[in-house]
Amino acid sequence: MTSAAMPGSTSGSTSGRPIRELPERVAAQIAAGEVIERPAAVLKELLENALDAGAERIAVEIEAAGRERICVHDDGRGIPAEQVTLAFRRHATSKLARVDDLGRLSSYGFRGEALPAIAAAAGRLRLTTRSGSERTASLIEFERGLSSGVRPAARAVGTSVEVHDLFAGQPARRAFLAGARAERAAILRVASDAVLASPARSLRLSSDGRRPLEHQAASELGGEAALREGLSSVFSPQAAERAVWFEARSDRAELGLDGLAGAPDDARRTRDRIRLFVNGRPVHDRRLSFAVQEAYRDWLDSGEFPLVVARLTVPPEAVDVNIHPAKTEVKLRDPAAAFSLVGRTLREALSGERSGSPRRLRTGAVRAPVRSADLQTERPAAAGDATGGTGLAPEAAAMPRMAVPVGEHIRRSVAEAAPLPSFAADGSGAALPPLRMVGQLHRTFIIAEGPSGLVLVDQHGAHERVVYERLLGLGRESGSGVSAGSAAIQPLLEPLLLALDAEESANWSAAADRLGRLGFDAELFGERTLRLRALPGAVAAADAETVIRGVLTDLTPERVELERFDRAAASAACHGSVRRGQVLDTAAMTALLRDLERCENPHSCPHGRPTLIEISADDVLREFRRK
Numbered sequence: 001m002t003s004a005a006m007p008g009s010t011s012g013s014t015s016g017r018p019i020r021e022l023p024e025r026v027a028a029q030i031a032a033g034e035v036i037e038r039p040a041a042v043l044k045e046l047l048e049n050a051l052d053a054g055a056e057r058i059a060v061e062i063e064a065a066g067r068e069r070i071c072v073h074d075d076g077r078g079i080p081a082e083q084v085t086l087a088f089r090r091h092a093t094s095k096l097a098r099v100d101d102l103g104r105l106s107s108y109g110f111r112g113e114a115l116p117a118i119a120a121a122a123g124r125l126r127l128t129t130r131s132g133s134e135r136t137a138s139l140i141e142f143e144r145g146l147s148s149g150v151r152p153a154a155r156a157v158g159t160s161v162e163v164h165d166l167f168a169g170q171p172a173r174r175a176f177l178a179g180a181r182a183e184r185a186a187i188l189r190v191a192s193d194a195v196l197a198s199p200a201r202s203l204r205l206s207s208d209g210r211r212p213l214e215h216q217a218a219s220e221l222g223g224e225a226a227l228r229e230g231l232s233s234v235f236s237p238q239a240a241e242r243a244v245w246f247e248a249r250s251d252r253a254e255l256g257l258d259g260l261a262g263a264p265d266d267a268r269r270t271r272d273r274i275r276l277f278v279n280g281r282p283v284h285d286r287r288l289s290f291a292v293q294e295a296y297r298d299w300l301d302s303g304e305f306p307l308v309v310a311r312l313t314v315p316p317e318a319v320d321v322n323i324h325p326a327k328t329e330v331k332l333r334d335p336a337a338a339f340s341l342v343g344r345t346l347r348e349a350l351s352g353e354r355s356g357s358p359r360r361l362r363t364g365a366v367r368a369p370v371r372s373a374d375l376q377t378e379r380p381a382a383a384g385d386a387t388g389g390t391g392l393a394p395e396a397a398a399m400p401r402m403a404v405p406v407g408e409h410i411r412r413s414v415a416e417a418a419p420l421p422s423f424a425a426d427g428s429g430a431a432l433p434p435l436r437m438v439g440q441l442h443r444t445f446i447i448a449e450g451p452s453g454l455v456l457v458d459q460h461g462a463h464e465r466v467v468y469e470r471l472l473g474l475g476r477e478s479g480s481g482v483s484a485g486s487a488a489i490q491p492l493l494e495p496l497l498l499a500l501d502a503e504e505s506a507n508w509s510a511a512a513d514r515l516g517r518l519g520f521d522a523e524l525f526g527e528r529t530l531r532l533r534a535l536p537g538a539v540a541a542a543d544a545e546t547v548i549r550g551v552l553t554d555l556t557p558e559r560v561e562l563e564r565f566d567r568a569a570a571s572a573a574c575h576g577s578v579r580r581g582q583v584l585d586t587a588a589m590t591a592l593l594r595d596l597e598r599c600e601n602p603h604s605c606p607h608g609r610p611t612l613i614e615i616s617a618d619d620v621l622r623e624f625r626r627k
């Protein structure tokens with residue numbers, strides 16, 4: 001990857017240029033807009049400035065999720081004393097002089113807007129800087145946008161910017177800020193994007209007394225090795241090791257591409273791990289993100305998204321970065337070429353690496369066909385849960401005798417067809433009639449025979465419902481101690497150590513309390529290792545890692561703050577359930593039907609989708625013109 005065109009590259013053309021006020025004409029062509037709408041946006045601007053200044057090491061300190069204090073120290077080239085005041089003037093920049101330069105940017109910044117905007121938004125801002133040619137540093141301070149002038153100070157070469165009390169004078173803006181956890185997550189995202197964009201620089205983030213991200217660059221490493229180190233710091237060493245390097249060019253379209261494609265095991269249920277960069281800038285581009293997802297289609301279940309870091313380089317004149325105030329979107333001259341290059345390269349990288357069955361290398365997420373007997377032996381002794389935490393109780397379970405009203409889905413078809421004597425109503429909850437297992441369809445549905453016809457059961461949704469009710473201690477046997485919700489805890493014989501990525505670790509802190517109440521007994525051990533000592537009885541020990549990771553992806557701080565308690569249970573149930581696409585044997589399917597029959601609300605999964613539909617025997621007869 002060429003470095004000359006990359007923003008912030010030490011060899012970039014902006015090195016050491018003086019800061020100048022942009023001529024009116026140039027300033028007018030710059031995408032205007034409020035850049036500083038939240039603490040994470042402030043951090044993004046300050047990091048970009050540090051990278052543009054050629055910094056090798058950057059330290060970020062955050063207090064109260066950025067509201068109290070955001071501080072960025074760098075060892076870049078600094079600002080000469082006589083230019084310090086100018087740096088805070090609107091449209092004053094060292095990075096752009098003429099309109100033409102907008103077409104060949106080699107820096108992150110170009111608007112000269114960030115420092116003045118931040119100084120205006122902060123209760124107090126202090127910048128201390130020293131350029132390579134000076135012996136003393138300069139310090140400038142702003143209180144509510146007003147400067148006290150420049151005075152001498154002491155500092156090594158480089159720049160520190162300290163922002164206190166953001167939006168102090170704008171109570172409305174302050175009130176609109178997301179919760180602290182959400183803001184910390186956004187801050188982490190900005191910092192981790194910086195690491196992935198510039199993995200050859202070191203970056204350390206301390207946030208409210210924690211160290212959610214620490215990246216030590218080994219400077220002698222080149223493209224692939226450096227990016228692997230970045231992946232290791234942001235996600236996990238295992239993810240970095242498992243990822244596949246890819247590299248391609250399209251000379252016709254003048255596009256370059258490289259990056260790392262994560263293993264299917266490192267996929268998650270959100271798009272957060274798809275990180276795209278165009279000329280070193282993190283971008284959100286639906287089309288490119290879709291190209292990435294498509295390339296993984298045979299490797300992942302629907303709803304799963306891969307870990308991919310893809311870096312496109314295009315000639316500066318082939319991309320317009322000046323369309324979005326926060327510069328998070330870019331316009332490519334030839335988006336179709338980029339789309340197909342990304343898709344093709346990833347597909348080749350994935351199939352080259354894992355020839356044969358794509359799912360072969362998956363260790364965690366795809367399980368062998370479920371056999372309730374196997375699952376029984378796999379699990380360590382569970383306190384108070386004798387049926388097997390998977391919800392697939394041993395076959396031995398006798399057919400329960402059912403005589404209770406029917407639920408919505410069956411009721412509908414019943415209403416259309418003739419009334420069925422076997423669906424006797426007794427006024428209590430909506431339960432299922434006895435279902436006889438017939439077989440499996442599309443590895444997704446269980447075909448069963450009910451009293452009035454054919455019943456298709458969604459194996460994932462049904463199992464989700466079973467696990468969910470056990471987690472919450474619902475269901476018809478909750479009194480018997482068979483599934484006593486959070487009371488049914490299975491201690492692990494050996495604690496399970498899970499390496500968390502930075503986001504998972506942040507999410508853990510947010511969700512720990514709820515997960516504890518469900519029966520997950522775990523604690524953070526250092527910054528990024530979770531030690532799991534016990535699980536809810538309803539979750540199979542073999543699924544512990546999948547469930548924990550799934551829950552930690554689902555329960556972003558925003559969601560924990562906004563949603564109800566049972567969200568955690570729904571998420572745990574979802575990740576701890578058999579999937580679509582999984583072959584189930586007769587015993588497992590029979591057991592699942594029995595477990596579903598015992599549920600309090602067997603007709604829908606925790607997300608509200610139906611678990612089963614019925615096709616009445618009458619309809620079938622009619623189709624065959626037998627009626």
Ligand code: ADP
Nearest residue numbers: 049053087093094109110111112113114115159
């Ligand atoms: P822009 O980055 O768009 O030029 P800013 O307002 O962010 O605008 O910064 C104004 C100028 O201040 C920059 O052009 C640069 O010369 C100087 N500057 C800002 N931050 C730093 C830093 N950390 N190190 C060196 N110079 C900096």
Ligand code: MG
Nearest residue numbers: 045049109114
């Ligand atoms: Mg800037």
